[in-house]
Each structure stands twice: as structure tokens, then as C-alpha cells.
Amino acid sequence: MTPALETSGPPRLRPYQREAAGAILRAALRREGGPVSVQIARQGGKNELSAQVEVQLLTRSAHVARSIVKCAPTFRPQALISLERARRRFRDSGLGPWTSVEGGNTLRLGLARVVFLSAAPESKVVGHTADLLLEVDEAQDVEEEKFEKEFRPMAASTGAPSVFYGTPWDDFCLLERAKQHCLELERRDGVRRHFEFDWQVVGSYNPAYADFAREQMAYLGAAHPLFLTQYCLQPLPGAGRLLSATQLSLLRGSHAWLDAPLPGDVYVAGLDLGGEAAPDSPAGSRHDSTALTLARLLPAGSGVPFVQSQLEVVRVYTWTGEAHASLHGALASLLGQTWRVSKVVVDATGLGEPVAAYLKAALGSRVEARKLSAQAKSALGFELLAAVNGGRLRLPGSGPPELAELHRQLSLCRAVYRANKTMNFYVDERDGHDDAVVSLALAVAAAADAGPRRAVGRAAED
Numbered sequence: 448m449t450p451a452l453e454t455s456g457p458p459r460l461r462p463y464q465r466e467a468a469g470a471i472l473r474a475a476l477r478r479e480g481g482p483v484s485v486q487i488a489r490q491g492g493k494n495e496l497s498a499q500v501e502v503q504l505l506t507r508s509a510h511v512a513r514s515i516v517k518c519a520p521t522f523r524p525q526a527l528i529s530l531e532r533a534r535r536r537f538r539d540s541g542l543g544p545w546t547s548v549e550g551g552n553t554l555r556l557g558l559a560r561v562v563f564l565s566a567a568p569e570s571k572v573v574g575h576t577a578d579l580l581l582e583v584d585e586a587q588d589v590e591e592e593k594f595e596k597e598f599r600p601m602a603a604s605t606g607a608p609s610v611f612y613g614t615p616w617d618d619f620c621l622l623e624r625a626k627q628h629c630l631e632l633e634r635r636d637g638v639r640r641h642f643e644f645d646w647q648v649v650g651s652y653n654p655a656y657a658d659f660a661r662e663q664m665a666y667l668g669a670a671h672p673l674f675l676t677q678y679c680l681q682p683l684p685g686a687g688r689l690l691s692a693t694q695l696s697l698l699r700g701s702h703a704w705l706d707a708p709l710p711g712d713v714y715v716a717g718l719d720l721g722g723e724a725a726p727d728s729p730a731g732s733r734h735d736s737t738a739l740t741l742a743r744l745l746p747a748g749s750g751v752p753f754v755q756s757q758l759e760v761v762r763v764y765t766w767t768g769e770a771h772a773s774l775h776g777a778l779a780s781l782l783g784q785t786w787r788v789s790k791v792v793v794d795a796t797g798l799g800e801p802v803a804a805y806l807k808a809a810l811g812s813r814v815e816a817r818k819l820s821a822q823a824k825s826a827l828g829f830e831l832l833a834a835v836n837g838g839r840l841r842l843p844g845s846g847p848p849e850l851a852e853l854h855r856q857l858s859l860c861r862a863v864y865r866a867n868k869t870m871n872f873y874v875d876e877r878d879g880h881d882d883a884v885v886s887l888a889l890a891v892a893a894a895a896d897a898g899p900r901r902a903v904g905r906a907a908e909d
Contacts, residue, residue: 457539464496467642478606484626489677491649509557513578520588522565577601586611586622615682646678689860700841705761713744716791717889720799736765738886763849779809790897792889827888853883
């Protein structure tokens with residue numbers, strides 16, 4: 448006998464959605480407080496789960512003045528999409544005539560309401576209270592500092608639980624930290640607080656979804672960062688850093704820091720132009736530095752292309768807040784006369800363009816000016832990773848503060864992988880700057896097409 452088709456009411460939640468919804472509702476109705484984390488593969492139904500939880504809680508609390516607060520990384524479109532979905536579910540449940548939207552961001556049923564807010568860093572949200580539930584959508588994209596300072600206090604005195612929805616990114620994001628907190632609480636009392644359903648779980652209830660996920664895997668690759676995070680629910684290797692601990696260890700060499708080149712060696716360089724200090728800048732102002740990284744090329748052996756050579760960083764120069772024009776002579780002298788570089792790649796973005804033009808006029812074809820568009824910087828990042836992973840890049844075993852700063856920036860540098868197969872790497876502004884890392888990446892790029900440079904106008908030495 449064929450079952451009758453449902454013609455009204457909200458969509459039925461699948462078993463894995465009901466499992467998480469039940470835990471959220473119990474925690475909210477018992478005012479147990481604490482966190483709940485929900486990770487469901489992309490397009491697997493986390494937003495539907497959230498909307499139906501909101502319907503249930505407001506229906507049970509319509510006679511009292513209580514609030515759910517739900518935040519998302521942006522108000523438009525993310526928070527508004529959630530508002531509209533919840534509104535449709537109230538209508539599907541037959542409660543449409545008794546619901547209303549107030550102020551463009553609040554959905555009310557009787558005395559109870561859901562307030563939808565932006566968790567963007569610049570949003571103004573202080574003053575709201577979460578009596579029933581505090582929800583964080585796409586929690587992996589919400590800044591932890593913003594949540595802790597402005598959202599968590601909303602449930603501090605009410606006993607409302609906090610629910611974190613999303614897909615993993617790295618273990619520094621808010622979602623992953625919430626997951627780990629939930630797992631620790633589970634180990635203590637055995638009460639489940641973390642719910643995780645990857646594409647295979649979702650696909651077991653929805654064959655069309657399983658086919659879709661397999662197509663994504665075939666297109667992106669099973670190890671692609673987006674497939675790993677959004678469908679397999681695996682945080683990216685390296686904990687969101689550009690380089691993992693293993694990769695950082697691969698960089699440690701035993702060669703010496705140099706003050707001058709060694710005879711017969713071939714050197715390349717990368718130059719990242721930092722900001723110039725304004726005349727009225729207060730003392731102690733923090734500026735990114737102009738960083739020049741010098742590296743020695745060591746051919747890997749006969750029959751191996753020079754591009755596969757070992758690259759040993761031997762010197763880093765930095766100038767902080769210096770006017771670019773005042774560096775022209777020093778840079779030309781260091782590159783052309785002191786180190787006699789075979790190739791230097793210069794960041795010619797914005798204010799760096801005049802410096803690159805000056806050096807090109809002074810040093811000719813040895814200078815490559817490269818404007819760091821999103822695509823160009825992505826290529827730099829992938830080249831740097833390839834050199835590190837292949838064991839072809841080494842830093843000195845010891846050196847002055849410039850080397851320590853390079854190590855520090857490399858350890859703090861973060862990577863963001865984009866859907867168009869590009870990446871960005873940067874050091875969070877709170878941790879400083881990435882000038883030394885960019886300079887290093889430019890030096891790696893310089894090595895890609897540099898080779899032994901034949902001396903011109905001098906007799907060969909025996």
C-alpha cells in the first residue's frame with residue numbers, strides 16, 4: 448500500500464536531525480545552559496533543524512516574554528535567510544496568522560520572539576537577552592572575540608544553552624573550540640552535546656544527496672580542503688596555519704647566517720615593501736616593515752633542473768617605517784653590488800610600484816616586478832608550500848632577531864583556501880605583520896627561473 452503524500456505541515460526532520468533537535472530542546476526547556484555543537488555536511492539540513500527548533504520553543508513559550516537570539520556572520524543575507532525560513536515553518540505549522548516580523552530582524556509569536564542578529568565585527572548587538580536559546584549559525588566564520596564579548600553574556604543569567612552550527616574549518620575557529628568543549632563535558636558526565644553527521648550519514652537517508660556529494664568529490668578531489676571540511680567534516684591539517692608543526696621543522700637547516708656572499712654562490716632575493724611612516728606618526732606606532740630576503744641556490748645535482756635546487760635563506764634585511772625613496776640606493780647596492788643576485792622578485796603592489804621601477808632601471812632583467820593580486824598571492828603561497836613540503840627550503844640554524852621574527856611570522860601565518868582553487872595567507876593583525884613571510888615567498892618565486900649567472904666584462908678566475 449502506497450503511503451499518502453503529506454500536503455501540509457513543515458518538512459519532516461530526518462533521524463539525525465531529530466537526534467540533535469531533541470538534545471537542544473531538552474537543554475533549552477530544562478534551562479540547563481552550556482554548549483551544544485552541531486556539524487552537518489553542507490546542504491544536509493542544519494538550517495531546517497534550527498528553524499524547527501525555533502518553532503517548537505516559541506510555540507511552547509508564546510504566553511511568556513522570552514527570546515531566542517540567533518546570530519550569523521552577516522545579517523544580509525545569512526541572518527535574513529534564517530528569518531525567512533523560520534517564518535515559513537511557522538506558516539507551515541498553521542501559526543502564520545499569529546506571527547509577525549518586527550524591526551526587520553525579529554520574528555514574534557505571542558509574547559515570545561526570535562531575534563536575528565549579525566555577528567560581523569562591526570555589528571552593534573549589546574543589550575539583547577537570550578532567555579530560551581542562543582544560536583550561532585556558521586560558527587566557524589564568527590570571530591571568537593566577538594562572540595565571547597558580546598553574545599555569550601546574553602545567556603549568562605538565563606540558563607539558556609548556546610548552540611553552535613556549521614562545518615569545520617580549523618581548530619582555531621569558534622565552532623571547533625565549541626566542539627572540543629562539548630566533548631570534554633561529555634567525557635565528564637556522559638551526556639551527549641556534540642552532533643556530527645558527514646555526507647555519508649546524510650546520503651544514507653537521501654540517495655540524491657549522496658550522488659551530489661560524490662560528484663563534488665570527483666570534481667574537487669577527496670583531499671581538497673573544501674571537500675574535507677564541508678562534506679567530511681574534517682578540520683584542515685595544520686590547524687588553520689599555513690604551515691603545520693611538521694612543515695616548520697622541515698625548514699630548520701644547519702647552515703650559517705651570512706653578512707656577505709660566498710664566492711661562486713648564486714643568490715636570489717624577494718622584496719616586500721612595507722608602509723611608510725607619516726611625518727606626524729606617534730612614537731612607537733606599529734608599521735609593517737620593508738623586508739628583503741636573500742637566499743642561496745644550491746643545485747640538486749647533475750641532470751636535475753635548477754628549479755629543483757635547494758634554497759637556503761642566508762640573510763634578511765628589514766626597514767620599518769622608512770620612506771621608500773630613501774631606500775632606493777641601499778636596495779640597488781645590496782642587490783646589485785653586495786649580493787649580485789641572479790634574480791629578485793619585488794612586490795610592485797601600490798606603493799611598491801615606483802621602487803620596483805627604480806630597481807628595474809638600475810638592475811635590468813634581474814628584477815621582476817610582481818603585483819600581488821589575489822591570484823598572484825595565491826600562486827606565491829602554493830610555491831612556498833611546495834618548496835617546504837619538498838624539503839627544498841631551509842632557514843639558518845641560528846641568527847639575529849630578523850631570523851627569529853621570520854620564524855615567528857611563519858608559525859603564526861594562517862591560510863584560507865577559496866572555492867576557486869586559490870588561497871590566501873596572512874598573519875592576523877593582532878599578531879603583527881606578514882612582511883617577512885611574503886618576502887620569503889617572493890624569494891622562492893625568484894628561484895623558480897633563476898640560474899647560475901655568467902659574469903660579464905671580467906676575466907674568469909682560476
